[in-house]
Amino acid sequence: MSRRVSESTIRRLSYYLRALEALEGSGAATVSSEELAERGGTTAAQVRKDLSQFGSFGKRGLGYAVKELECTLRRILGLHVRWRVALVGAGRIGSALFEYPNFAQRGFDCVAVLDADPAKVGSRWGPILIRPVSELERTVRELEADLVILAVPPEAAQDLAERAVGAGARGILNFAAVQLRVPRGIPVKDVNLVFEMEALSFAITQADSHA
Amino acid sequence: MSRRVSESTIRRLSYYLRALEALEGSGAATVSSEELAERGGTTAAQVRKDLSQFGSFGKRGLGYAVKELECTLRRILGLHVRWRVALVGAGRIGSALFEYPNFAQRGFDCVAVLDADPAKVGSRWGPILIRPVSELERTVRELEADLVILAVPPEAAQDLAERAVGAGARGILNFAAVQLRVPRGIPVKDVNLVFEMEALSFAITQADSHA
DNA sequence: GCTCACTTGTGAAAAGCTTCACAATATTAG
DNA sequence: CTAATATTGTGAAGCTTTTCACAAGTGAGC
Structure with a gap:
């Protein structure tokens, strides 16, 4: 869980975060890797691989909790501080x-x-x-x-x-x-x-x- | 010579071009892959690999002609037109x-x-x-x-x-x-x-x- | 001409990144 | 409870990019 993380992964995390913010605005409670992929311009497998580098945040069969994942991504990116x-x-x-x-x-x-x-x-x-x-x-x-x-x-x-x-x-x-x-x-x-x-x-x- | 060229290569070509412009200003006539690498933030081998995707522009033992390579890079990047x-x-x-x-x-x-x-x-x-x-x-x-x-x-x-x-x-x-x-x-x-x-x-x- | 120091161009190896495929798990319906 | 459906997490395979290592070419000095 603390290997070197690639530039590309980080860049994609930023896209996922923007997508989650938009989803939260539109009231969605959960989101699948497939939908995140679509909005982030990548593939579902890539989304899961990216996230799995930091932990296990989804629920099988259900997807990811929008609000929770948003919070997690902020923390990963170091955006919980100013x-x-x-x-x-x-x-x-x-x-x-x-x-x-x-x-x-x-x-x-x-x-x-x-x-x-x-x-x-x-x-x-x-x-x-x-x-x-x-x-x-x-x-x-x-x-x-x-x-x-x-x-x-x-x-x-x-x-x-x-x-x-x-x-x-x-x-x-x-x-x-x-x-x-x-x-x-x-x-x-x-x-x-x-x-x-x-x-x-x-x-x-x-x-x-x-x- | 016309395979897919990676984003990273193109980005580095831009750096090389900036470096060549600076070198030309300072009067240098030739430059080695090592010096280009230093200025472009990469390695000599990478510089040679990048350039070799488009042709063979250097002289062994001598390096690259600054002005000529500058011109070549402009043409590769499509900067010979406005x-x-x-x-x-x-x-x-x-x-x-x-x-x-x-x-x-x-x-x-x-x-x-x-x-x-x-x-x-x-x-x-x-x-x-x-x-x-x-x-x-x-x-x-x-x-x-x-x-x-x-x-x-x-x-x-x-x-x-x-x-x-x-x-x-x-x-x-x-x-x-x-x-x-x-x-x-x-x-x-x-x-x-x-x-x-x-x-x-x-x-x-x-x-x-x-x- | 011969040797020496230097530097390119490039195949092969290594490292890194993405895609695939599937077991594992969760929910819903009956 | 069972079956059906959805979706994650991940090892392995496949692909791309970078690094390595060295043969081949070039000019300078003598």
Whole structure:
């Protein structure tokens, strides 16, 4: 029950959680692996295998209790606690993130915003005062930020990542198009729109050349 | 040379391309699989395997010619042509995307913006007039959009995806937290910040419980 | 020309992930 | 109570991806 769990499994757990939330809204009390699979874009066997890595949550013949499984998944994903997030980079992406309502709803509280641009430093986003990036370490330490979001140019990302981790950050969401090197044990997730667009471009081009 | 190429390989090709661009800027003429691996966050063997799926681009003993490989990768990824993109959803995310300068730089031209909010319809973003989503089909058809970006609420996404594909869209970048069902052969890429944050949350929680 | 150091391309082995198939178990109906 | 039906949990099989290891090719120095 405590082997290494694959990235793909985790990603699917997030989908299952969204599906369960929707099901709860629609009043369903139980759900089968088959229905979860349909909503999560996978197969029933996969759903059962995924869940079985963490325990045995269903009832044979019946399926899974929606509310209970939802709760279990939240706990597995570590969403039963709130996470403190420091956002580095108050540009377009940073601002979109900051205003994204689902963010706080899902347990992620933005406790600080930092930027390198002196013109932005000192202004306010709602209750939050924008700080200079030079105060990154102090901010992470004093506000006990768990997670750091880097929405900064690629050339700045590696340095900021190292400093954030040095000051106690435990995970990084990276919007910069570089592969960050961080100490073992610090998870990094990359989000990169250009990469996704390039993957679409490849898939379409490929399809054409085979037609 | 024309087997199915894995998602992971494509994702890494994008990293290699970024690395090559950086190398070209710094004046290097050739690069070894080892150096590409370091910059792309993988291993030398993986780099060689990835590239070998498309041909034989290196010189033994020497490595790869930076400029040439860059060009080859662009062609493999289908980036030698420009892509026409329609953006559906003129909210925070849509606006951040629209203003993202790298987007156009990398060959993706935003040819239309649509929104469901009558208050936004008719206003301008630079040269682009915001259209009502009711005109999605007409817009995709007349402006010959290849790719559609859905930056809309989850409940609207499935319907819009179907309509976009019906009107000729060939690929979808989906920001909504639902699994879209589309006809076979239409690639869909999902971008979801909450999923990435949840993966971080899981990784950290997991690490804790094993400490 | 010969040797040396270097680096690719690739078959084979290893590791990892997904699908299959079925015993086990739960509920409902008669 | 028995039969019929539904659905889970899981070992084993099948498939995919990654890593390994090395023959083959390349240029530089002498």
